[in-house]
Amino acid sequence: MLSKLRSILTKSIKNKKLNVFGLFFLLAFLILVLSKLSKSYTETLTVGVSFVNLQEDKVLIIDDRPKLKIIVNTYGFNLLGAYFQDNTIAIDLKDDVYISKDSYVWIANRALPNIEKQFSKSFKIESIQPDTLNIPFGTLSVKKVPVKLNSSVTYASGYDTLKGMVLEPDSIKVIGSNTEIKAINHVETSELNLINIKEDISTTIGLKLPDEGHTIKLSQEKITVTAEVQKFTEGTLEIPVVITNLPSDTQINYFPKTIKVSYEVSLNHYKSIKPTDFKIECDYSEIKTSNKSYFTPKLKKVPENVKRIKLKQDKIEYIITE
Structure with missing residues (x-):
């Protein structure tokens, strides 16, 4: 069947009379189309509307x-192109409207220069219907809340931030709206998953819209997350224990006099850490009010560039000698 059809088509193409007729028919059709498209027409275009320059504290209620x-009014060529384009115009809610109570009022005549800019110069706008739009809006509340990082980050062995x-x-x-944002205390990020990290972190991550309401929006959609990642090691130092608030008429003996403190520090700062960077105190007032038989040592001073600090001793025994 297909081979017979192919044979008929091949013979038809080889027939010169058919070729000449087809050529003249095609030329006549093209001339007709060109003559129609070169004429001027008045037509009605239905266009959608988008809104720009909406104030941050406003929401449209539509x-x-x-x-x-x-x-x-334009040439047929332009109309043909218009039918294949996205027929949407932008209404500027700053320059094209005025406010009446709780509505933006858009008047076609006032917005005409802006609309003409969105059409080609070959289009002449005869009229716009409706000539007035009432666009109701609501006033929003603004609340500043912290960003909560939603992350799962693991570092390579010996590395940390x-x-x-x-x-x-x-x-x-x-x-x-006030009722929607009242219960929002923070905004979470999208999940950040990083594994076996050895280098500094610098990335952009999105924010998740709260589920509390439909009109809620955020002042920005993304934030940056950074971290300085370094090679860490453990250090240990003997730190003397200081007794504070000891009455002048009281003498005590306590032990141990020093406590080992372990900590983690970057290799870059390892040699700069000194015992004087730490301070361990025991408050005599604490045992006077609690009648404890021991002090609870507390770190009162630590260097800024160490982390995961641990005291190897959590009790300081004492006796009153006088």
Whole structure:
């Protein structure tokens, strides 16, 4: 069947009379189309509407985007192209409207220069219907809340970060109705998963919209997350114990007099850590009020560039000698 059809088509193409007729028919059709498209027409275009320059503290209260019927005069070529384009115009909520109570009022005549800019110069706008739009809006509340990092980060053996993850910014504005944002105390990031990290971290991560309401929006959609990752090692030092608030008429003997302190520090700062960078105190007032037979040592001073500090002793025994 297919071979017979192919044979008929081949014979038809080889037939010169058919070729000449087809050529003239095609030329006549093209001339007709060109003559039609070169004429001027007045047609109605139905266009959708988008809104720009909406104030940060406002939200539009509309169910459906309005549509406009714009009567234009232009050549057929332009109309043909318009049917294949995205027929949407932007309404500027700063320059094209005025405010009446709780609505933006858009008037076609006032917005005409802006609409003409969105059409080609070959289009002449005859009229726009409707000539007025009332666009109701609500006023939003603004609340600044911290950003909470949602992360799962593991470091390669011996590596860590001293100051942890740094968020920039660490807080953002939540914008919505007062009832919707009242219960929001933070905004979470998208999940950040990093494994076996050995190098500094620098990445951009998105923020998740709260589930509390439909009008809620955020002052920004992304934040940056950075961390300085270094090679760490463990250090140990003997730190003397200091007794504070000891009455002048009381003498005690306590032991041990020093406590070993372990800590983790980057290799870059390992040699700079000294015993004087730490301070361990026991408060005599504590045992006077609690009648304990021992002191509880507390770290009162630590260097900024160490982490995971541990006291090897959690009790200091004592006796009153006088």
